[in-house]
Amino acid sequence: MTRGWAGAAAAVVLAVGLGWAAAATVDEQTVHDVATQLRCVVCQSLSVADSPSETANQMRGVIRERLAAGDSPEQVRAYFVEKYGDWILLSPPKSGFTLLVWVVPFVALGIGLVLVAVVVRRWSRTPQTATPPHLDPAVRERIRREMSGMDKS
């Protein structure tokens, strides 16, 4: 009889232990990863992971709870976007209007490189196409004379 009770107690302990293990399977690293992508709503330019505020703490709690309920990190992100809009994401989405934020710097860099290339090519070509400066024939004759004189000495 006592053995029966002990067995039942062990089973309960095991069940509670397993239940606890299942609840604890939310990886804190995953919570952190999601939190780093979300903007803390009460701070300027801090992520939910980095902010020490109570709001951010509660938002981490919400992330943890949703992950524990079986949501994927992507679904948790989508939940926050649904409630706060794209503003909540620290990196603007690579689609729609905010795609510009990702594309414009590279386009501008490309245009800049092309411009520099064009300008440099022009500068290096200039001496060949330049006409010699106009000289008075008398001056030209004088230079010629003096230079032949230099050769002799």
Add this chain to the structure above:
Amino acid sequence: MSASRLRWAIPAAVVPVLLLLAYGFRTDPREIPSPLLGRPATAFSLTTFSGTALSLESLRGKVVVLNFWASWCVPACYEEAPTLERTWRAYKDKGVMVVGINIQDKEEAAREFLRRFEHSFPNAPDPKGRVSVDYGVYGVPETFFIDRKGRVRFKHVGALTDDIARRELDALLKEPS
């Protein structure tokens, strides 16, 4: 020669940047449109400070004024507190429910606030911030107006005034239920 041909490049580079800055500096970065407008308000069930159950579901068919506040929110929450009570008293017999949700607060301070303003409409704490996130609340005070069909129709950020409350409620009450 090359300089004159490239002269267009300077305004071409500068003008778009100036236009972007002119646009950017005129917009208020704090003014972020809520994506919730027109969408069904998320259900919640909380326990009020006086210990009774409070759920959005039980208020279906009424126009709901949902106010998020905190006792440390000075001065805006203090400014709007009399407005909320006045609105509640003026509209409670017209099918309007005013609900206060206390967020990120200490219970004793919150109770003191309610005593001070003699709030007679239900107020409930949101201890884990679940409801705040469900409504995309940034800070306090924020007030949501929910129509009879349970959709979020208007969001007011900052202290609520009598004029705004009246304008929104009169419009929502005119709609067929």
